[in-house]
Amino acid sequence: MARYAMVIDTRKCVGCMDCVVACKTENKVPEGFNRDWITTEARGKFPAVQMEIRTERCNHCSNPPCVHCCPTGASHVHDHGGVVLVFHDLCIGCKACLASCPYDARFIHPDGYADKCTFCIHRVEKGMEPACVAVCPTHCMYFGDLEDPHSPVSRLLAERRHHAIAPEAGTEPQIYYLI
Amino acid sequence: MDSISRRKFLKIGGTTMAVSAAAGSVISKAAEAVKKASPKGIQKIPTFCDICFWKCGVIAYVEDGKLWKVEGNPLDPLSNGRLCPRGTGGVGAHYDPDRLKYPLLRKSARGKEEWVQVTWDEALTYIADKMKKIKAEHGPEAMALFSHGIGGNFLKHLFKAYGSSNIGAPSFAQCRGPRDVGFKLTFGEDVASPERTDIKNAQCLVLIGSHLGENMHNTQVQEFSEAIANGASIIVADPRFSVAAGKAKYYLPVKPGSDIALLLAWMNVLVTENLYNREYVEKYGFGFAQFAAEIQPYTPEWAYPETGIEPKLIYATAREMARYKPATLIHPGRHATWYGDDAQRSRAIALLNALMGNWGVKGGFYYPVSMDVPGYPYPAYPHSTKPKVDNPGNKYPFAHEVNTNGIRKATISGEPYPVKGWFVYATNLIHALPDEQETIRAIQNLDLLVVIDVIPAEIAGWADVVLPESVYLERYDDLNVEWFREPFVSLRQPAVDAPHDQKPNWWMAKKLAEKLDLGDYFPWQNIEEYFNHRLSAAGLSYEQLKKEGIIRGEKQPIYFSEGVPDAFPTPSGKIEFYSLQLAEAGFDPVPKYTQPGAPPPGYFRLLYGRAPVHSFSRTQSNRVLMDMLDENEVWINQDIAARWGLKSGDYIRLKNQDGVVSNRIKVKATERIRTDCVYIIHGFGHNSQMLKFAFQKGASDAQLITRYKTDPLMGGTAMNVNFVTFELEA
Numbered sequence: 063m064a065r066y067a068m069v070i071d072t073r074k075c076v077g078c079m080d081c082v083v084a085c086k087t088e089n090k091v092p093e094g095f096n097r098d099w100i101t102t103e104a105r106g107k108f109p110a111v112q113m114e115i116r117t118e119r120c121n122h123c124s125n126p127p128c129v130h131c132c133p134t135g136a137s138h139v140h141d142h143g144g145v146v147l148v149f150h151d152l153c154i155g156c157k158a159c160l161a162s163c164p165y166d167a168r169f170i171h172p173d174g175y176a177d178k179c180t181f182c183i184h185r186v187e188k189g190m191e192p193a194c195v196a197v198c199p200t201h202c203m204y205f206g207d208l209e210d211p212h213s214p215v216s217r218l219l220a221e222r223r224h225h226a227i228a229p230e231a232g233t234e235p236q237i238y239y240l241i
Numbered sequence: 242m243d244s245i246s247r248r249k250f251l252k253i254g255g256t257t258m259a260v261s262a263a264a265g266s267v268i269s270k271a272a273e274a275v276k277k278a279s280p281k282g283i284q285k286i287p288t289f290c291d292i293c294f295w296k297c298g299v300i301a302y303v304e305d306g307k308l309w310k311v312e313g314n315p316l317d318p319l320s321n322g323r324l325c326p327r328g329t330g331g332v333g334a335h336y337d338p339d340r341l342k343y344p345l346l347r348k349s350a351r352g353k354e355e356w357v358q359v360t361w362d363e364a365l366t367y368i369a370d371k372m373k374k375i376k377a378e379h380g381p382e383a384m385a386l387f388s389h390g391i392g393g394n395f396l397k398h399l400f401k402a403y404g405s406s407n408i409g410a411p412s413f414a415q416c417r418g419p420r421d422v423g424f425k426l427t428f429g430e431d432v433a434s435p436e437r438t439d440i441k442n443a444q445c446l447v448l449i450g451s452h453l454g455e456n457m458h459n460t461q462v463q464e465f466s467e468a469i470a471n472g473a474s475i476i477v478a479d480p481r482f483s484v485a486a487g488k489a490k491y492y493l494p495v496k497p498g499s500d501i502a503l504l505l506a507w508m509n510v511l512v513t514e515n516l517y518n519r520e521y522v523e524k525y526g527f528g529f530a531q532f533a534a535e536i537q538p539y540t541p542e543w544a545y546p547e548t549g550i551e552p553k554l555i556y557a558t559a560r561e562m563a564r565y566k567p568a569t570l571i572h573p574g575r576h577a578t579w580y581g582d583d584a585q586r587s588r589a590i591a592l593l594n595a596l597m598g599n600w601g602v603k604g605g606f607y608y609p610v611s612m613d614v615p616g617y618p619y620p621a622y623p624h625s626t627k628p629k630v631d632n633p634g635n636k637y638p639f640a641h642e643v644n645t646n647g648i649r650k651a652t653i654s655g656e657p658y659p660v661k662g663w664f665v666y667a668t669n670l671i672h673a674l675p676d677e678q679e680t681i682r683a684i685q686n687l688d689l690l691v692v693i694d695v696i697p698a699e700i701a702g703w704a705d706v707v708l709p710e711s712v713y714l715e716r717y718d719d720l721n722v723e724w725f726r727e728p729f730v731s732l733r734q735p736a737v738d739a740p741h742d743q744k745p746n747w748w749m750a751k752k753l754a755e756k757l758d759l760g761d762y763f764p765w766q767n768i769e770e771y772f773n774h775r776l777s778a779a780g781l782s783y784e785q786l787k788k789e790g791i792i793r794g795e796k797q798p799i800y801f802s803e804g805v806p807d808a809f810p811t812p813s814g815k816i817e818f819y820s821l822q823l824a825e826a827g828f829d830p831v832p833k834y835t836q837p838g839a840p841p842p843g844y845f846r847l848l849y850g851r852a853p854v855h856s857f858s859r860t861q862s863n864r865v866l867m868d869m870l871d872e873n874e875v876w877i878n879q880d881i882a883a884r885w886g887l888k889s890g891d892y893i894r895l896k897n898q899d900g901v902v903s904n905r906i907k908v909k910a911t912e913r914i915r916t917d918c919v920y921i922i923h924g925f926g927h928n929s930q931m932l933k934f935a936f937q938k939g940a941s942d943a944q945l946i947t948r949y950k951t952d953p954l955m956g957g958t959a960m961n962v963n964f965v966t967f968e969l970e971a
Binding site for chain 1: 309310311312313320323324325326329330332453454455457459462463465466467469470482484485486487488492494853854864865866868869870878879911912913914915
């Protein structure tokens with residue numbers, strides 16, 4: 063069994079949004095919507111400011127509330143890598159998953175189904191990286207299998223301090239931020 | 242000026258609507274053509290990007306004949322297979338519904354612009370007739386070309402064949418000019434583009450107002466990230482807590498305009514404490530003793546009240562730089578037209594680098610290399626008896642390129658001789674030059690204004706003839722024979738057809754040349770014949786280039802240690818710490834500090850910069866990029882905002898010292914900026930009605946830059962000299 067995850071080095075990320083653009087063109091995300099986004103957190107009083115820039119998206123949680131609450135089974139855990147996906151044809155657009163997601167990672171596609179990051183599973187299953195990872199000019203994003211202790215994501219998490227977003231929600235998010 | 246104001250133009254531009262309405266039928270015709278010819282499946286076509294001037298290698302993905310996405314070309318040493326966000330969003334340029342579609346002619350009197358859609362032959366015949374008349378009455382030098390990027394090459398060739406060398410680009414006098422002059426005066430060579438900065442090997446990187454990561458020049462940002470990953474010590478001096486400041490070990494919130502004081506104090510510490518690279522300076526330096534004597538008074542304590550930076554921080558950062566020398570790189574920046582003493586500030590930056598001993602050295606400045614691809618053997622250009630129009634009497638003795646603002650000035654005054662026609666290629670002069678009213682005044686003196694562009698930017702609204710260019714994904718352009726870390730040549734070639742009646746610039750230049758009886762200067766039948774000729778002369782294969790997009794040459798030495806000759810083409814043959822040529826021309830031989838002046842009460846200095854998802858004022862019509870950022874914000878210090886009762890998300894207008902009021906703009910109340918300045922991203926606030934989607938989204942810094950200071954060394958226009966206050970009724 064694989065457990066796919068992303069590890070993002072916030073020291074390198076400049077928040078340029080290339081990940082957002084690449085996702086948009088790769089996945090033909092309609093105008094007005096994006097599957098990933100940038101958060102900039104600045105703390106402190108000028109000039110003593112501390113800043114963290116993060117590229118964020120669906121956390122492909124190991125305990126995904128969007129899957130648990132879906133009345134039709136459209137939101138599901140893919141049979142490989144723990145990736146959370148949506149069967150478009152089963153989705154009735156009820157928005158229960160939107161309400162349940164602590165990351166606000168989902169939106170209703172103009173065609174009527176809940177949409178979000180897929181970890182570019184269509185690329186990953188061909189041996190490619192997700193579009194956002196492949197495009198990043200700062201090489202701040204890593205994608206891989208946490209079950210493999212030798213994968214770059216496993217090694218980075220073993221070596222560097224990191225955090226996840228809103229772990230207290232109990233959803234077991236699988237995007238990790240190196241600090 | 243009221244009779245010709247932009248707003249009036251907008252009201253009466255009714256015929257543009259008629260032109261747009263006719264567009265539908267042609268779109269469907271084009272769609273049919275695509276349907277007929279388009280192969281099924283995915284084609285990958287290599288080309289290079291044009292969303293900015295960096296020219297990154299691109300692989301365009303065409304799916305069933307329709308452009309899908311673009312990715313970086315892994316063979317390309319500029320992008321290393323990873324485009325920047327603007328490049329990745331390049332597909333939006335092809336699909337932009339507001340792009341220029343057909344040649345347009347304005348036939349009624351200037352000030353009552355009314356467009357008529359014409360054929361290419363009608364448009365080019367009109368232009369050729371005017372150009373012949375101008376040549377007969379005033380000489381060919383009365384035509385001037387404003388150009389930006391590699392796409393202008395064939396038009397430049399046409400202009401030289403016609404007999405005019407009055408060819409300028411805002412990239413000099415409104416951007417990197419002072420930097421290149423300052424470095425040339427010091428090292429004998431300029432910094433060039435792509436910059437010869439060895440960022441990835443720097444162990445200490447100093448950024449002075451340079452906002453890498455927001456300014457998205459791809460290779461530089463990639464190398465910046467590499468330097469961070471390698472643990473380089475980053476020092477950032479900026480009135481704004483930039484993205485780069487967030488990566489820095491030391492952040493210096495320098496008072497706007499006091500950079501030279503900071504630079505002098507740093508150099509003072511390095512010399513006084515004997516921390517500079519003595520061996521290097523003794524070997525390569527000229528006039529060091531005089532330089533050392535000149536900077537002796539400028540202690541960190543002296544600089545404190547000027548810069549607002551505590552002396553202990555100046556000492557600490559100077560010592561930090563010394564610790565990593567020679568692999569300490571003080572970045573020269575790029576957009577350097579700030580306060581009017583910019584060439585001297587750039588010279589101070591060059592001198593600080595010289596104290597590190599980093600020119601020609603790993604982690605400093607490398608020597609760029611290039612492939613030897615001979616130019617096309619054209620006939621000799623006609624000889625002009627007149628000097629270039631922009632710099633009469635050599636008033637700005639160190640300007641080594643044409644000043645756009647000099648052309649503008651001559652167009653208004655008729656001195657040293659009249660300018661009667663402008664070609665404007667791919668540069669929105671209304672947003673690029675300071676004081677738009679001065680530009681509009683100059684336009685009134687023209688017999689011909691031709692604008693060639695992909696989008697209807699503001700300058701197109703003032704044109705007599707608008708020629709729609711195909712976007713880079715639809716056209717060939719000149720070969721890119723790049724100067725970089727390693728030699729390579731790259732090809733721009735079409736991935737898809739232009740959707741309407743747009744044409745590539747080379748085709749326009751050739752057709753116009755034929756109408757001007759200058760056909761001998763374009764002897765090739767089509768551009769592929771031109772490529773073949775040049776490439777075979779270089780022993781390269783066009784077939785290979787077409788297939789791969791890039792041909793890389795052998796690696797060559799780029800550092801002194803690898804065998805680059807350690808020669809400096811300055812008058813002394815050395816690095817000029819003390820500049821006799823500046824002294825002889827009546828300027829300070831060692832940079833001196835002048836106070837920049839303070840904002841009037843209730844006003845704030847207007848600073849501007851870049852967003853990573855936009856290029857100048859050229860991308861606000863690109864729907865993919867507008868989905869990332871569709872309006873700019875004004876950054877206001879949190880305390881100031883509170884005092885004005887403002888919070889993030891409120892809309893205000895900015896009013897400058899001359900009473901000019903901006904479009905409405907959103908407030909960003911933030912701890913990331915000083916209290917004496919505000920900051921906006923350049924390129925927004927379009928007032929061209931033809932840019933339907935971008936129209937009046939955000940505010941334009943250019944509109945508020947009614948004042949500028951001219952650099953006495955090279956004539957560049959410094960633009961960080963305007964002040965704004967807030968109008969709360971938005």
